[in-house]
Amino acid sequence: MPDSPSYLVVRDAEGAPIPPAPSDPGGRPALGDAAQTPHDFPEAQPLVAGAPLEAIDGLAAAVARIGRGPRVAGVILTGGLVSADGPLVASVRAQRILENVPDGVVLLDAGDTIRWANARFRQWCGREEVCGVGFLTALGHPEILGPEFSPFHAALASGRISGATLRTADNRYLHLNAAPLLATESSAATDWPAADHVVVSIRDVTHTILEQQKRAAIHQAGQKLADLSPAELADMTIEERIDLLKSNILHYSRDLLLFDVVEIRLLDRKTGRLEPLLAEGMQPEAEARILFARTEHNGVTGYVAATGRSYFCNDTTKDPRYLEGCKGAKSSLTVPLMLHEHVIGTFNVESPEPGGFSHTDMQFLEIFSRDVAAALNTLELLVAEKASTTAESVEAIHGAVALPIDDILNDAVNVMERYIGHDADVVERLQRILRNARDIKQAIQKVGEKMTPSTAHAQHRRGERRRALTGKRILVVDADEQVRAAAHCLLERNGSIVETARDGAEAASMVRAAGDEDYDVILSDIRLPDMSGYQLFLRLSEILVDVPLVLMTGFGYDPGHSIVKARQAGINLVLFKPFRVDQLLDTLERALERPKTGTG
Numbered sequence: 001m002p003d004s005p006s007y008l009v010v011r012d013a014e015g016a017p018i019p020p021a022p023s024d025p026g027g028r029p030a031l032g033d034a035a036q037t038p039h040d041f042p043e044a045q046p047l048v049a050g051a052p053l054e055a056i057d058g059l060a061a062a063v064a065r066i067g068r069g070p071r072v073a074g075v076i077l078t079g080g081l082v083s084a085d086g087p088l089v090a091s092v093r094a095q096r097i098l099e100n101v102p103d104g105v106v107l108l109d110a111g112d113t114i115r116w117a118n119a120r121f122r123q124w125c126g127r128e129e130v131c132g133v134g135f136l137t138a139l140g141h142p143e144i145l146g147p148e149f150s151p152f153h154a155a156l157a158s159g160r161i162s163g164a165t166l167r168t169a170d171n172r173y174l175h176l177n178a179a180p181l182l183a184t185e186s187s188a189a190t191d192w193p194a195a196d197h198v199v200v201s202i203r204d205v206t207h208t209i210l211e212q213q214k215r216a217a218i219h220q221a222g223q224k225l226a227d228l229s230p231a232e233l234a235d236m237t238i239e240e241r242i243d244l245l246k247s248n249i250l251h252y253s254r255d256l257l258l259f260d261v262v263e264i265r266l267l268d269r270k271t272g273r274l275e276p277l278l279a280e281g282m283q284p285e286a287e288a289r290i291l292f293a294r295t296e297h298n299g300v301t302g303y304v305a306a307t308g309r310s311y312f313c314n315d316t317t318k319d320p321r322y323l324e325g326c327k328g329a330k331s332s333l334t335v336p337l338m339l340h341e342h343v344i345g346t347f348n349v350e351s352p353e354p355g356g357f358s359h360t361d362m363q364f365l366e367i368f369s370r371d372v373a374a375a376l377n378t379l380e381l382l383v384a385e386k387a388s389t390t391a392e393s394v395e396a397i398h399g400a401v402a403l404p405i406d407d408i409l410n411d412a413v414n415v416m417e418r419y420i421g422h423d424a425d426v427v428e429r430l431q432r433i434l435r436n437a438r439d440i441k442q443a444i445q446k447v448g449e450k451m452t453p454s455t456a457h458a459q460h461r462r463g464e465r466r467r468a469l470t471g472k473r474i475l476v477v478d479a480d481e482q483v484r485a486a487a488h489c490l491l492e493r494n495g496s497i498v499e500t501a502r503d504g505a506e507a508a509s510m511v512r513a514a515g516d517e518d519y520d521v522i523l524s525d526i527r528l529p530d531m532s533g534y535q536l537f538l539r540l541s542e543i544l545v546d547v548p549l550v551l552m553t554g555f556g557y558d559p560g561h562s563i564v565k566a567r568q569a570g571i572n573l574v575l576f577k578p579f580r581v582d583q584l585l586d587t588l589e590r591a592l593e594r595p596k597t598g599t600g
Contacts, residue, residue, distance in 0.1 A: 006052040104174075104202035107181075108135055112152050121202060124174070135200070142166040142174070151178045152198050165205070173209040176202045211360065214256075218364055221252040222371020245375060246278045253280075257364055259349040261326040264337070264372070266345040267293055267305055274298075274305055274346060277376075281350070286325040293343070299323035300334045301346045308343045310335040310362055314355045326350040333357040335366050337373040344373055401440065402488040403481065406500045408437045413513040414506070434513065438499075468589045470495030473517060477507040477524035477536065478552070487523070490581055491588075504531040508539045519548065521591045523575075526553035526563065534565040541569075550591050552577060 104121030106114055117130050117138075125138045135152070136142065145165040148154050154162040155178040166174045181197045253259045261281035265274035274291040291298045293305035300321045304311050313332040316322045322332065329350040337345035347369045351357060416430035474496050476487040484500040491498045501507040504524075511519065522540065526533035533551045540547045550573045551566060563574055573591050575584065 006054040008054050008056050010056050104200075106135065106200040106202065108152055108198040108200060110156060110196040112136070114138060115197065124172070124202075124204075139166065139174075140169050142168040151176060152200070154178075155180045155198050156196060165209075171206075172204065173206045174202050175205045176200050214364065215367060217256060218252075218368050219371065221256055222368055222375070249278065249372060250280055252368065253349070257361075257368060259365075261329065261350040263287070263301075263325060263348040264345060265291065265301060265305075265348075266337075266376070267343060274301060277345070282325050283327055286323070289323065300332060301348055304334045304336050304346050305343055308336050308338065310366060312357065312362070326352075328352050330354040331356040333362060333365060335362065335369050337369050337376070339373045339377050344376065347372065402498070403485055403500065405437050405440055406484070409434060409499060410501060410506045410510065412437070413509045416513065417509055466494045466585050466589060468592055469585065471497070472520040472592060473497045473499075473514075474588070475507060475510060475519040475522045476500045477502075477504065477522065477528065479503065479525065479529050483525070490584070494585065503529045504536040504539060507536060508543065511540055511543050518544070521548050521550060521588055523550045523552065523588070526551045533563075534569075537566055537569060537571060547571070548591055548594070550575065550587055
């Protein structure tokens, strides 16, 4: 084969002779009026002096020659073929189109050998001459990823288009479709190409594949953000889990998403404030900046949190919403953290380059942010579960010891009253028993608060408390043990300090022993084993200037008209059994708000 492309001289049936090569480098060959080059052939230029000429007899042979290769520099028609507008001219036009398409196009024979290839494919191969070379050899033996692992044979065998994806040694991904071009009896003699060929179109899908791989990697990384085994979870404190989550977010932001400056804020739904969770590369004053989820005067972060829409800031010097975060930042990208269509925070990244982020970056960050939001929610659920379990455990322990400690208090008070004026040392010891017994319950409560792992959850629990009851000392007087146990559970959950007595005498002793720490409310059944509610009121009136008494009774039950007498004495708060918890709490709050009666 010649080293440079030759000119095909196509002779008609009369066998016109091959014209001589031109002697003038700038002129055309001396072919006379009977010879010309097709004007739309891609290399239809004046012939180069000394260029090789190749004689071809007939249009069909010329078509086949163009299909087989090697490449031709031009085509010269002779004789009666000058005016022909048949298969040759059509093939020349087709070749011109195929040479300029952005995809690779190859013609293979039944042995997977290249018979013709366009410029794009030759560029991928890194060589100008590929005809006669095996398809996979020309591409450097790429890995076939499927779905069809013998696409050319499959196309010929099935008569249908077959596809596959290839990965080259330089990590380029090419997707090909192979279409069979089977010869027929009529086409075999006249039309290009010859029988049993495969036309292969190849497209470079590297960008698409790499984006898909990165999306998958981002999603996989997101799944691992808070993915810990039960054993690991058991061994880690909540603070350690939060630190692990932050570390993982920063790790994947830098190594996978290639973001060096990161800030995440979480939305406090009650206040609308965006609280910092983590920041990397931000200025200290930016980290400490107070932001709210509002569209105005709260920067890009506040705007994104308020609208739930991602935001490009392509030039920080021209965007009025931008508030400086990273020193020297020229662009930023902020996306909302979304959980079940609700904004729970924001994820912000910044770049020192103007327009440093693309829509692909935004898509990747939005994918990652969804997993970050899910991980934060999972962590919060774990925290809440542990907080609830801890609180229930503490309440169970407290409930188990509450009544026995009340018994200790009642017995100690009873013994102490008998020794008053007799033995000061015994009285001191009994008072110490009272203090220690009360301290036991407080210690259990404090340990429980320390064990509760989530500050946010603890705040939520505190928010549910009746603030008016927090820290208030309440004495519950009832012969029913279940009532006394329930009082501990319900009232201490609201921060109250609860002690109980079984009858009026014990209640009076407890009130006398309280000293300077009077009970804020005394809640008593109207019917006690040793006296009525009104009689208890009278007994307590001998001790207290003001008796903060609330009576409990069943509907229609009022032995000795205690309620009427108590009301006449100024006790107006009565609970009728059975009552709801909120009714009990409301009544106690009203008792705490009541004006002093001055009764003594």
